[in-house]
Amino acid sequence: MSNGKSQEGRGPLMLDNRGVWVYVEQNEGVIEGVSLELLGAGRKLADKLEVPLAGILLGDNVRELAEEIIFYGADEVYVVESPVLKQYRTESYMKGVILLAEKYKPEIFLYGATPNGKDVASAVATDLSTGLTADTTMLDVEVEKRLLEASRPAFGGNIMATILCKKHRPQMATVRPKVMKALERDTARTGRVIEESLEIREEDMRTKVLEIVKDVTKKSLADAHIIVCGGKGMGDERNFGLIHELAGLLGAGVGGTRDVVEAGWLSHDHQIGQTGETVTPKIYFAIGISGAIQHLVGMKNSEIIIAINKDPNAPIFGVSTYGIVGDALEVLPILIKQFKEAFHEKGGEVTHA
Amino acid sequence: MHIVVCVKQVPDTKIIKINPKTNTLDRRSAPAILNPYDAHAVQTAVSIKEAAGGEISVLSMGPPQAVDIIKKSVEIGADRGYLITDRAFAGADTLATSYALSKALDRISKEKPIDLIICGKHAIDGDTGQVGPGIARRLDIPPVTNVIEVSDINKDTRRVKIKRKIINGYELIETEMPCLLTVEKEINDIAYSPLPNMIKAARYTPIIWAVSDLEDVDRTQLGLKGSPTIVGKMFTPPKPEGGHMLDGNADDQAKQIIDILLQNKELFSVN
């Protein structure tokens, strides 16, 4: 490869690619929230770069969703339909996405950081031999060089790293759910739908989906209106019981930091943050939590954040709506008692709305 | 059954230092451990071996010190370990890592055909989860990510049934071997290592390969050179303002929280 300065940013490496793409994940004909959020985020990038924003839609009988994708900000929707695409499988979905990417050559390609979104993106990146940044929480572009700046928390410190992919296209990233904002649905928007067909037969598929089981017993943390989240500052598993008790009274979900999960006080599906759930409840209690960046990215978009920490300099206070500098082991029992009294006085039980 | 588990050595701490010049991890600043997810991957292989018989190899790419995590894997129950280590591998992102590992897997499979490859869901340092699926693509075998149970291995039909975590639940899928799984922590608990394993591990020396020991390697796809992504800049996120601090003693503070809760009564229904 030449190292001449004039070659910088140009050359044989598909740098002529244009357009911002969003992989639209649908499950049983319903578009995932993160895909709508990405259309919102992608819209901004596309406007800056003055290129169209496209949604990529794969499935069986999903064409009618194309309109929705346009209502949420896309100029174009590429649709691949096939009975083989009825359920997500890496093999078939990857083929469809690669077919489109090779034919229409986008410069930026975003995916939701869901199990299936990450799965397809990893496979596609390998086949297209391009860069993929995982679990980003901030997106921007440097317009002049047409560079995607995909940022994510890094290295366990309170630090963000911007990952660049200078010489390969498309520049790809998976993006955490609930950190970007979807646009208002606008039914006046119009756009173009491009259909492509994929030559693929069920007989050639190595993987079969036998059964999909929705876990209805486990109420997802992501749906809770109130979450009481405890950190290592609770001291031990027994004290952590206070978190459960308060949550029980409020009809709230229980969350924990990674340290809490690693200590075994809570199971992994209760972890909130970069490697756990991202949540945006109406009220979020952060109790005995320092506020490491990996935790903050999972909860900072909550509407009201109430933090209790005995260290006045804890970073959690930087994102809290209300802060209490104090000992959680002292404040919580009082809070629990007062809460019982307050609602007892009103003569009733508290049930979750 | 020949199962290969890919294991990575990762720094174990929240106070990892970053080299301000290169914006890369200063690995000397933190003790190195077996990536926790990879420990579960090895344990998964051990359970499969117990049920279906076979042999377990582990493979790691890393600095020479990574022999430690191979020994750790032997302690959990691996039969042998391979370490690929070479300056040419340094600075690899996920694309270059999966390339190097797939070349090592090619050589391992020549010695003994591979039926199953198991990776962790992600490595706790880079935290991407992209290497496993990348390897599967390069070897053109089916990848199955987010595995929470390997429910049925049929050695005759060479098919395997797997539970895979998805949004709001799980799916049961069946695929053919060889395939590549990436496992979640909840797939198992790591058993205490039996004494013979400990003794074996203490004496164990892994097989060590450099790039020159691998075949058909395109060196431009290795290490920093073969990595399309680079760390552009590091920054501390803009400090948010922070809100209102609630004063007084614990009693007053609790009262104020109750008031806030009452202002949001719509979230509860009080009979």
Ligand SMILES: Cc1cc2nc3c(=O)[nH]c(=O)nc-3n(C[C@H](O)[C@H](O)[C@H](O)COP(=O)(O)OP(=O)(O)OC[C@H]3O[C@@H](n4cnc5c(N)ncnc54)[C@H](O)[C@@H]3O)c2cc1C
């Ligand atoms: C790749 C990677 C991914 C990660 N992903 C996540 C993730 O998804 N989620 C996550 O949460 N973390 C994650 N982390 C870990 C994260 O960096 C922090 O280490 C973690 O969030 C800290 O948890 P903590 O706040 O409970 O504990 P600590 O940081 O130990 O904080 C405890 C806090 O409690 C306070 N405290 C102590 N005693 C009391 C008391 N009696 N009353 C009140 N306050 C008290 C202390 O002042 C302190 O601020 C990740 C790290 C890495 C490297």
Ligand SMILES: Nc1ncnc2c1ncn2[C@@H]1O[C@H](COP(=O)(O)O)[C@@H](O)[C@H]1O
């Ligand atoms: N250097 C490496 N050596 C061996 N296995 C690795 C290496 N890097 C990643 N892996 C495997 O790929 C998984 C995912 O890693 P990552 O994509 O970096 O999050 C890990 O859990 C390992 O199983």
